[in-house]
Amino acid sequence: MKKKFKSNLAKFAMITPISLWMYIMVALPFLYIILISFMHPGTYGGVELGVTLDNYKELLNPLYLVTFGRSIVMSTAVTCVCLLLAYPFCYFVAKKNDIQKKILMSCIMITFCVSMIIRLFMWINLLRSEGAVNHFFINIGWIQVPLKLVYSNMGAMIGLIYMLLPFMILPLFNSIEKIDYTILEAACDLGAKPFQSFINITIPLTKPGIFAGSVMVFIPSMGLYFVTDLMGGSKTLVIGNLIKNQFITARNWPLGAAMSVILMLITYLLLKAYQMAGGSMDDLSGM
């Protein structure tokens, strides 16, 4: 009897804090956001009770639709560039010996030690029209006039790629490292050209990493408003900017909430697609 009580006490002590925290700080706020996306905006921010679909109707305004579309195009482009940079990189690093691999991958983690805002600020300085990067390319004669590498769509892209590249590299490296090279040797013995075995063997084997990396780049890139705020031009580039503006500047919470619900929906659909393609949720948090 006493033992049973003690066992129940242990169970209670372990499960209560996490359950309460998750219910109050995650479930409740998210339900509340969904709820206020159906309410009227209050005069000075906040909400007025009532049920309406107006906020979702307002999202059909071409202004917002264009931004949603632009954001998705932007995220797709960023994901593709990250994949094209990270795949060969991980492939080459994976061929090194164990100690070299460890050092090279630790270097990726070290980038997280400097605040990302400060790193972005340095990129702004480097990429300006009179900055070091333009200076360098003019000096070696590749360009005559400075390129607009910052305060433009290009600048926002560079910022997003810079911030998210490590999140592509880490899962990709994990799955490329696991390739069994004897399979590739067998393919070579059987007469496959390197390119053929790359397409037919290496890429399918590393699919989990490709999918996990793409999800870990695509989803956050839709919300990283401060990167586009700092490095982008005057256009509103990602969904995150729209939401932030509604909550901070325009103070139209219900409209902002409706936008967030759409963003959650996009995230949910992407994750469902990811799982249907055989992706594991654990790969998304295993960094």
Next chain:
Amino acid sequence: MKKRKKNFKSFRIVFCTLVYLFLFLPISVIVVNSFNSTTTKPYMSWKGFTFDWYIKLWENTSLLDAFSNTMIIAITSTVLATIIGTLGAIGMYRYKFKGKGLIDGLLYIPVVIPEIVLGISLLTIFSNINIPRGMLTLILAHVTFCIPFVIFNVRARLAGYDNSIEEASLDLGANRFRTFFEITLPILAPGILGGALLAFTLSIDDVIISYFVYGQTKTYPLKVMESVKSGVSPDVNALSTIILLATILFVVLTQGNIFKRRKGGYGI
């Protein structure tokens, strides 16, 4: 054929170098510029070596205040998230209970959803129940997004966990309390440490979620972000360089510890 192989090898080296250049260019400029004696904006052209920025840093009280806020928040939320997360991971591994599946699903939300959504939902809740925004709300928010990472790390360690050791300990007369502290925790230590480290890193550099709940208590990244448009002064470079060196030192020391422990092993 041989030439092609050689070409491929140099392509490999050039490609990897370019990727590292892309990742490290801003960091090296930060470190170099922290010793740059230039005093004209944007503080980019080299005018000679100096330690001045490291001295001026101690006079910049608003920056140091923001940094100490960040450290208080990061340490408090790491400790809380680690305690709640570790207990939760063990509890969820060991017991069946009502709503376990739901909790499991909720854990993924802060990890996968774009941060801004968590930021605004916490903002609406905090303002609805009238908690004044500041240190408290920042800590509550940071603990929320740190917990899942602690749990996932501890859970990975639990995957290879053998329950019979605990039973043996209980059979040998140790009580549950002692078993927990002398058997369970040491075995899970690498997972807990890894989770705590990740939580600390995430908390210290968080911009998006903090932005929505900070009130008057500015954190270090928010403080820097505020001054980006007008130009960040070089003492920020000095502080960044100090943080960078401290982190590298810390990682080398703790990593060394983990290696040593693993080598000795728990005999399990």
